[in-house]
Amino acid sequence: MDVPTLVERARRGDPRAVARLISLVEDGSPLLREAMAALAPYCGNAYIVGLTGAPGVGKSTSTNALVTEYRARGKRIGVLAVDPSSPFSGGALLGDRVRMQDHATDPEVYIRSMASRGHLGGLSAATPQALRVLDAAGCDIVLVETVGVGQSEVEVAEAADTAVVLLAPGMGDGIQAAKAGILEIGDVFVVNKADRDGADATARELNHMLALGERREPGAWRPPIIKTVAARGEGIGEVVEALEKHRAWLGETGKLAGRRKARAAAEIEAIAVAVLRRRFGDLHGDSRLSALADAVVAGEIDPFAAADQLVEHA
Ligand code: GDP
Numbered sequence: 001m002d003v004p005t006l007v008e009r010a011r012r013g014d015p016r017a018v019a020r021l022i023s024l025v026e027d028g029s030p031l032l033r034e035a036m037a038a039l040a041p042y043c044g045n046a047y048i049v050g051l052t053g054a055p056g057v058g059k060s061t062s063t064n065a066l067v068t069e070y071r072a073r074g075k076r077i078g079v080l081a082v083d084p085s086s087p088f089s090g091g092a093l094l095g096d097r098v099r100m101q102d103h104a105t106d107p108e109v110y111i112r113s114m115a116s117r118g119h120l121g122g123l124s125a126a127t128p129q130a131l132r133v134l135d136a137a138g139c140d141i142v143l144v145e146t147v148g149v150g151q152s153e154v155e156v157a158e159a160a161d162t163a164v165v166l167l168a169p170g171m172g173d174g175i176q177a178a179k180a181g182i183l184e185i186g187d188v189f190v191v192n193k194a195d196r197d198g199a200d201a202t203a204r205e206l207n208h209m210l211a212l213g214e215r216r217e218p219g220a221w222r223p224p225i226i227k228t229v230a231a232r233g234e235g236i237g238e239v240v241e242a243l244e245k246h247r248a249w250l251g252e253t254g255k256l257a258g259r260r261k262a263r264a265a266a267e268i269e270a271i272a273v274a275v276l277r278r279r280f281g282d283l284h285g286d287s288r289l290s291a292l293a294d295a296v297v298a299g300e301i302d303p304f305a306a307a308d309q310l311v312e313h314a
Pocket residue numbers: 053054055056057058059060061062192193194195196228229230231232
């Protein structure tokens with residue numbers, strides 16, 4: 001199938017075309033550029049919600065419950081599960097998102113996992129590209145769930161309009177979260193597994209930590225903390241309300257446009273840097289970079305001048 005046909009079918013909601021386009025992203029296909037150009041006019045309508053948190057807190061279960069809640073509200077939903085820690089596509093971790101099977105046959109729900117870091121610009125470019133496909137396919141909401149851990153978890157959350165950080169009692173999560181820099185990126189906090197002992201304590205600890213870093217200016221967003229039992233769908237309606245509230249706040253303050261612009265800038269930069277790096281030849285160990293490195297080692301040129309030469313001729 002050629003790219004214009006794929007894009008046309010994806011826009012009409014054909015799940016196979018959507019899947020194929022996301023595969024182009026995952027594989028870093030030579031057709032990707034054409035696909036992105038064709039998709040560009042149809043993007044910007046989906047609202048992107050990121051879900052992040054330590055393995056086992058209940059991200060997958062929560063995503064499933066959120067899909068149920070949004071479907072009840074008549075929304076078309078995309079789910080993108082990204083594994084930032086895996087450079088391979090089709091990882092076993094992602095192949096087995098069993099709890100999403102509830103929605104596997106719903107034509108208004110697109111579920112897709114992506115394990116590859118993409119080829120050009122890495123994960124920071126691959127995620128927004130995949131989101132664009134789901135956006136153009138008419139999704140009202142796209143849930144981006146990170147699977148696996150790593151610093152790039154934050155990167156994935158940053159691809160969202162609203163970032164949800166999940167914790168669960170009894171995992172020392174408060175402290176873990178602070179270490180990973182995740183408190184800073186959370187717009188909405190969820191303490192899941194509220195049916196277990198210690199949920200109140202986790203919520204209190206989190207509240208305390210958020211208060212320490214709180215921004216006091218008037219009109220600032222105060223991230224809510226919501227207790228859920230995702231496994232039973234409890235509290236999920238409240239999470240959706242909080243997401244809607246945050247979305248409204250972003251809109252009223254003009255921050256939604258700001259966030260999206262910052263994301264586009266980061267995406268362009270990631271692609272541009274990847275293109276330059278490729279031209280420098282350091283991926284293949286050949287050419288100009290290698291010659292300049294020899295010259296620096298030999299003391300014929302300093303590294304600043306060498307870098308200037310490299311950039312000038314890139
Ligand atoms: P993820 O690794 O963050 O995606 O976590 P999962 O959604 O796979 O959930 C991890 C485990 O916690 C599974 O066995 C779930 O059934 C369980 N779980 C999820 N939500 C709840 C909850 O609200 N209460 C309890 N007790 N268990 C839950």
